[in-house]
Amino acid sequence: MGLKIFNTLSRKKEPFATEVEGQVRMYVCGPTVYDQAHIGHAMSSIVFDVIRRYLEYRGYQVRHVMNYTDVDDKIIVRARELGQDPIQLAQHFVEQYDRHLQELNILPPSVRPRVSSEIDGIVGMVKGLIEAGHAYRVNGDVYFDVEHDPDYGKLSGRKVEEMLAGARLEIDERKRNPADFALWKAAKPGEPSWDSPWGRGRPGWHIECSAMSRRHLGDQIDIHGGGNDLIFPHHENEIAQTESLTGRQFSRYWVHNGMMQLNGDTMSKSTGNMLPITEFLQQHEADVLRLIVLNSHYRSPLAFSSEIAEAAANGLERLRSAFKPAETSGAGEAGPAEQNLTEAVATTQAEFAAAMDDDFNTPKALGSLFDLVRSINLARDGGAGQPALQAAQQQLRELAGVLGLRLAAGTVPDPRLAALVEMLVEIREELRAAEQWGLADRIRQRLADQDILLEDGKHGTRWRQG
RNA sequence: GGCGACGUAGCCAAGUGGUAAGGCAGGGGUCUGCAAAACCCUUAUGCGCGGGUUCGAAUCCCGCCGUCGCCUCCA
Structure with missing residues (x-):
């Protein structure tokens, strides 16, 4: 029984096989830092943290890259509103998100690149695409030519012709095809810009991830992740760019998490329908959010409410109930209580791994943890001794740790x-x-x-x- | 309009052909001076609705209803 992962590219669960034995190269799209992050961003980071932790538990060495988009239209607009420098504004929110990662017990990604410090790689890639005939210049802009990519649309299941019919945005007459997208945008006055063979300008949105992924992980990676709202156009375009240039499959597996919803709608910084991470953490400890995320499958949408937060907080207490010490003071006799517990420890481990192997079925994996909690409490009530109890508690702590749950007492008492x-x-x-x-x-x-x-x-x- | 998901108890949620995990909330009980915690029992003859395939369907097929996502910046 091996690990299976649902691949958006094939819309099927596939056996997981990395390019290099024992090593996983994973790139996850991080936030655009123009405002404080909300719990939907946190959900995504938690999902991929759990994936990473499980891969490591299974013995893989994981190189995990998460980017920050710190050059972007929205950042420029926001900075202008606030009368600040765009790069500095972005820097502020990068630092805040780094703190959130820590507070939420998310393992630090191996690398956290930013657009502003990767311009040379991006320029190099755009240059390569132009030379290979996949991109064309219009004044100071550079566009990717989708007609040059016979595979275009394979991730999202779209066809170029069909997209024309439904196009709602204004068609830019300078593009050869309305679906063509910008690789490089000519600088406008007052915007951050860098030198390039096409004059001063800045990168388009999609090229950054292609370039950063390539620099830090190589031409082919094992897992590329992000929210499912990124499937089109972002990830579709990343595939087009990278594969046109390298001639190789970009990512072996495309993994997308479902959206978190608030008040019946997707959370969005632009509409203001959101709950900032900061605000959540003022009311709940980090494990509560993690338990909420773990309790539903990562590909499903998750409707946040104060009710589910309360249920998760109570569930957390139940998990912690297993860590109370034995009722007997001695070593305890190896009675039926201890024997049952020993068996429970073994089955829990097997059930947990089987659940996680099945496309990271965390709700099912959690179920096996709750079963172990019951077994532990039952054994304690049945007079099991401290050594037997501790072995089971250790197992519980380890598996909960694979899910990133700390299960520490809520607060360290003064x-x-x-x-x-x-x-x-x-x-x-x-x-x-x-x-x-x-x-x-x-x-x-x-x-x-x-x-x-x-x-x-x-x-x-x-x-x-x- | 196009593409794609989803609809399981009061709530969250797993289960994709073999007779409904787990959690929260509720009810009853054991323990306790009383509580709390823990433990035990209990809460869906039924999985949106209507047909069909099958020995057998929440799971497959058809139709309908409803909710949502993407198609435009978004984790």
Whole structure:
């Protein structure tokens, strides 16, 4: 049983085979940095982080490139509105997104290239396309000639002729074909621009990813990813450019995540229908967003709501419930409780891998984790000892880690707070011993009001922050 | 108009021919001084609707209804 991945190119699940044995080269389209990122961007980054983590778990060495588009019409417009320098504005949001990656427990991509520092590679590629006859110059602009690419449309399933009929945008008379797209745009006054053989200008949107992918990963890569809104025209055009130039298949697998929706509509920076990552993280911990993403398949659309956030927060608590220590103080006897647990650990591992092997079926993989949680809690209640329990907990922690869940306690308690709570717990123990229930319950209630929850067990009282 | 998805319990969601995972919420119980937590039981004779194929369909085919995405910047 090997790993299978749904390839947008074939619209089928295909067995995963990399070009170079044991190595994965993965390029994922990152955000255009003209505004703060929303949880839809986070979803995409989380999805590909999980893919990367699982590939690494399976023993692949992964080189992961994620780009920042820091030269773009929208950035220029926004910068003008704010009276700022476009490159500096972009820099600000790049830094913010880098922080988000960290907060969301996303492994840092191996490389995070930006358009503004890759101009030479882009110019070189455009030059190559012109020389090979795939692109043509119109004044200071350069366009890709789709008629020169017999395969054009293979990713999105479109045909050049059909697109003409449905074309809603104004046709630029200077293009040979309305579907032709800009590789290089002549500079306008006040815009960032660079020298090129065609005069000063800046890259078109699609060429950057072709050039950066090629520079950092080579002519052929294993996985190219992004949101499914990028299939057309962005990824279609990337394929056209790269393959016209190299004569080789660009990416072996095209992987696209579904869109996150808010209020019944796709999140979009331009329409303002969005929930910024910053805002989400003010209300929830990062694992909550990750659990929301993991709970539905990455290719499906995901409708965000406060209800699912609450459900995910509660689900997280359940996962954490498995990490409570044994009820018995000794090593415990290898009774039926421990034996069942040992079996559960083995089946969980197998089920988890089988689910993930099937096009990263994270909802199913999560199911196996929840099953293990039940087994652990059951074994604890059944008197399993600490060593057996810890082995199972270790398994759970490892597999949750493959999904990027930290499962750490929500917040690290402040030592002074901990000392105070423990003092109150101690006093309350004495009150309980003296059957002073009224006072004991009052302490518990007042602490609960501060989100400090007391749980009286057989072997003393535990507390945690809610 | 063109292309493509999707519609599974109160909610989220897996399942693509063999008789409905998992989570959240709800109900009952065990434990507990009472709680909480944990555990046990419970909540879809049915998977948008109507036909068809099959020994057998949520899963395949046809039609209908509904929701959404892309076709234009978008993760």
